[in-house]
C-alpha cells in the first residue's frame with residue numbers, strides 16, 4: 275500500500291469518525307420510546323404526544339400533552355414539578371351588545 279493510499283484510508287477513517295460523532299451529538303434527545311408495555315399505573319410512552327397552542331388567545335403558547343388523543347395542559351408548579359391538568363374549551367358566549375341611550 276502506497277503512502278498515498280494510507281493517507282487516503284486514514285482520511286476516510288477520520289472523516290467517518292467525525293461524521294458518526296457529529297450524528298450522535300446532534301441526535302434528538304426527546305424521542306418517545308416505541309414501548310407499549312410499562313408498569314401498571316404509568317402512561318404508555320407511544321400513546322403520548324406533545325404540542326403547543328395559544329388556547330386563551332393571550333399571544334403566549336401553552337404546552338399540551340395528548341394521551342391517547344385526549345389533551346391535557348402540562349404546567350410547572352412553584353418548585354419546577356410538572357403538573358398535568360385537564361381542560362376544556364368553551365365557545366365564546368354571545369351577549370347582546372350594550373347600546374347607550376342618548
Ligand SMILES: [Ca+2]
Nearest residue numbers: 328330332334
Ligand atoms: Ca396563551
